[in-house]
Amino acid sequence: MLRIFGLRAGLLPLALGSSRRQLSEGLHPSNIRIITELPRIVGDAGAECSGRIVGLPSLPEVLLAHQEEAVRLMRTAAMQYGVGCELVGLGAVCAIVGLRGEALAAGLPKPVTTGNSLTCWASAETVCKLHAALSARPGFPERVLIVGFPGTMAEALCEVLLRRGLPVEAYHPSFPKRLERALLAMEKATGATIARRTDLPEALAEGGLVVGASSLGGELAAMKLRSGTVVVDVAQPLDTSEAQRRRPGLLVVEGELVAMPQAAGAQWRGALTSAYNTVVGQGAHRVFACLAEPMVLSMEGRRESFSLGKRIDPARVEEIGALATTHGFGVRELYTGRRRLDEGRLAAFGTTGR
Amino acid sequence: MAYTEEEIFDKVRDAFVEALGVDEDEVVMKAKVIDDLGAESLDFLDIVFRIERAFDVKIPRGDLERQAQDALDGEVYEVDGVLTEHALEKLKAVMSEVDPSEIVHGLRTKDIPRLFLVETFYRMVVKLLRDQAAAEE
Numbered sequence: 001m002l003r004i005f006g007l008r009a010g011l012l013p014l015a016l017g018s019s020r021r022q023l024s025e026g027l028h029p030s031n032i033r034i035i036t037e038l039p040r041i042v043g044d045a046g047a048e049c050s051g052r053i054v055g056l057p058s059l060p061e062v063l064l065a066h067q068e069e070a071v072r073l074m075r076t077a078a079m080q081y082g083v084g085c086e087l088v089g090l091g092a093v094c095a096i097v098g099l100r101g102e103a104l105a106a107g108l109p110k111p112v113t114t115g116n117s118l119t120c121w122a123s124a125e126t127v128c129k130l131h132a133a134l135s136a137r138p139g140f141p142e143r144v145l146i147v148g149f150p151g152t153m154a155e156a157l158c159e160v161l162l163r164r165g166l167p168v169e170a171y172h173p174s175f176p177k178r179l180e181r182a183l184l185a186m187e188k189a190t191g192a193t194i195a196r197r198t199d200l201p202e203a204l205a206e207g208g209l210v211v212g213a214s215s216l217g218g219e220l221a222a223m224k225l226r227s228g229t230v231v232v233d234v235a236q237p238l239d240t241s242e243a244q245r246r247r248p249g250l251l252v253v254e255g256e257l258v259a260m261p262q263a264a265g266a267q268w269r270g271a272l273t274s275a276y277n278t279v280v281g282q283g284a285h286r287v288f289a290c291l292a293e294p295m296v297l298s299m300e301g302r303r304e305s306f307s308l309g310k311r312i313d314p315a316r317v318e319e320i321g322a323l324a325t326t327h328g329f330g331v332r333e334l335y336t337g338r339r340r341l342d343e344g345r346l347a348a349f350g351t352t353g354r
Numbered sequence: 355m356a357y358t359e360e361e362i363f364d365k366v367r368d369a370f371v372e373a374l375g376v377d378e379d380e381v382v383m384k385a386k387v388i389d390d391l392g393a394e395s396l397d398f399l400d401i402v403f404r405i406e407r408a409f410d411v412k413i414p415r416g417d418l419e420r421q422a423q424d425a426l427d428g429e430v431y432e433v434d435g436v437l438t439e440h441a442l443e444k445l446k447a448v449m450s451e452v453d454p455s456e457i458v459h460g461l462r463t464k465d466i467p468r469l470f471l472v473e474t475f476y477r478m479v480v481k482l483l484r485d486q487a488a489a490e491e
Contacts, residue, residue, distance in 0.1 A: 061415075064399060064415065065414070065415040067399065067402070067403045067406070068403070068406060068407070068412075096396060096399065097399065097403075098403060099400055099403055099404075100396070100400070103403070149394075150392050150393075150394045151394050151395075151396070152394075152396070174389055176388070176389055176390060176391065176392035177380070177390070177391075177392060178374060178375070178376055178391060178392030179392045215394055215395050215396045216395045216396075310373075310375075310396075310397070310400065
């Protein structure tokens with residue numbers, strides 16, 4: 001049984017007793033906090049893993065402003081608190097700083113993964129489920145509009161959806177050369193055509209299924225969204241605003257969650273300490289896909305840096321998704337506002353847009 | 355360590371090539387980092403990290419904005435996210451490598467990164483190395 005070690009940062013340590021002043025002053029190893037222990041998690045195929053989730057003591061802006069120090073702190077945390085762990089998973093800001101995991105991986109004698117491949121898979125699954133449920137609605141645009149280019153997740157998700165046969169539109173105000181090259185390569189690889197949209201208000205006025213996958217969030221927050229629009233919000237922070245998420249007539253679905261294996265049972269629920277629930281938790285039955293990715297790799301006995309750096313490989317997205325399914329992780333239900341999306345509501349939305 | 359201007363540019367260019375996967379010949383001084391090279395927000399972090407490592411320097415986040423704000427001597431920098439006329443003038447001075455016709459009324463603080471050129475980073479490094487050398491004297 002492999003042990004995994006999950007590192008998360010951001011505001012998490014606030015909930016664990018560090019003051020905002022302490023966090024903004026600098027990066028101190030003495031403030032590293034254990035969020036929870038994962039004593040024994042069993043997958044549906046009988047494989048197991050165990051581990052520990054640790055929070056870094058800093059505000060996101062401090063980590064982003066001091067990347068070299070942040071990488072050092074992550075290394076210290078992984079070495080001191082990850083004794084016996086054979087795989088390091090990164091979440092939140094930890095997966096961004098230091099070349100998105102590459103700098104940490106280069107200086108650590110253990111594999112590191114950002115979890116981005118399984119996050120992309122979970123998002124694709126969510127989009128496909130919604131597309132299947134909604135595309136029969138009269139007047140509902142068949143295409144999926146992706147916002148967030150040239151972000152890593154937007155590009156990867158675009159290619160995965162194309163490979164699955166969904167019609168995709170890409171929004172960017174100007175489509176710079178590098179992005180255009182990437183889209184052309186996707187079109188060549190899949191034989192599909194990606195419609196380029198440069199006017200976001202115009203594209204959003206058509207409604208339909210919209211994916212918010214920007215890197216810094218807030219991309220849709222100030223935009224007017226047509227009633228009946230369904231948004232899959234993959235961004236962290238989210239692309240939609242709180243008001244949009246509460247607005248009747250709009251459906252904002254969380255796009256980066258997977259259900260835990262049925263067999264995980266009591267041991268998994270035992271790991272859901274108040275600290276976990278406060279800083280990571282999505283309830284007893286679901287988990288961020290980036291946290292699930294090292295669990296899946298662990299259950300598979302795969303000691304490898306599966307997702308690192310800027311590029312997310314669509315083939316690896318499908319590979320980790322298949323492995324996750326084998327072990328009982330999956331997008332079995334959809335979630336909105338941290339609650340399960342009632343099938344009746346989705347059906348009604350699919351029929352009437354309400 | 356003292357670098358020639360050419361050596362500095364070569365290292366800055368390498369940072370862009372590695373971070374963005376663009377060709378060397380695309381990374382010219384006047385290339386716009388977002389519009390010409392296709393960078394997104396997180397790419398800026400990667401570029402800065404690579405440059406900091408290459409030169410063993412620390413690039414302060416938001417340094418250009420801070421310089422422009424400092425130069426305002428307490429005058430208002432922005433209103434509802436839009437730069438004031440004074441701020442625009444100071445930004446033109448701080449970012450003299452940018453075509454001044456692009457620093458115009460209505461510019462929002464969140465759009466400042468869109469002005470960044472490869473030369474912006476090059477000049478930042480030159481200044482940091484100069485400050486570092488001065489501090490060592």
